[in-house]
Amino acid sequence: MEEIQENGAAASAAPAPVKMNVLAQFVRDLSFENILSQKGTAGEVQPDVQVQVNLDAKKRTAEHQYEVVMKLKVESKSKGSDTTLFLLEMDYAGVFHIENVPEDQLHPFLLIECPRMLFPFARRIVSDVTRDGGFPPLNLEMIDFVALYRNELARRAQAQAAGSQRLDA
Template identity: 65%
Template sequence: MAEGNGAAPEAAPQIKLQVMAQFVRDMSFENMVAQKGLSGGEVQPDIQVAVSLDARKRGAEHQYEVINKFRVTSKNKANGDTLFLMELEYGAVFHIEGVAEAQMHPFLLIECPRLVFPFIRRIISDVTRDGGFPPLNIDTVDYLALYRQEIARRAEAEKAQQVLSS
């Protein structure tokens, strides 16, 4: 093994991440089957899950709030009737230190939501079960892919805006 020049390797900054609070900011569940008295018959549910995120700096130093927004729609494949609609806004407050400013945006929109996702999954499962449907265990969200899609969408929108203003 070759010896270096004796200088200690530069240590990466230590990241401190603490979940200060988690909360349901808003939630609704509409059971269309019960409301409209839809006939039973052959039901083949088609589940659509839409996810969006918001993040913002809070007044306290090193504190950030991240909101996960989920919209879950279940429709009957046979006739397109909506079976249920669930909307959930789940927030968390994080204390974060040691993340470079240039990396804070992806950190907030990838790592932070990933930490609280298991709690969101449980809430969605419990609410769908309590709403009279089989518990819905949603697939893990790929927050990195979601982040990349949003960056690409913003770049396209910016390009389109530049073309319009030329």
């Protein structure tokens, strides 16, 4: 009998499972400029595509709700000539209901797990927009949001260290 009570007590002390629901996702802002067709070009072009990703997360007024925004900037230039072929900028947002994530783990959860949920939809929009804009569909490669998060933490720590060195001087 005693063992059952101890195991029962241990089971009830276990943390509640993380709960995450995507309540909404939407394009907040989208811009596509087909610079190639505006300027015209002579001959064959070889595109060189650069992708920049920025993430932003904030608490909403409703309890347990957060908004995460993935900001993509995709620029295609012609290799060798540095002529811009197209520029695509998109802010893709998601509204999430999140419960049972410890406070110290919430920031990485919002900037890693939530963008992972949004990425396939943003990727599809980029593919459709580039195709509809007169280019072959651009299928973005998977983004390592863990590495992106770690790089941002390292960048902030470096900036903070540089700022404190200036204050000491």
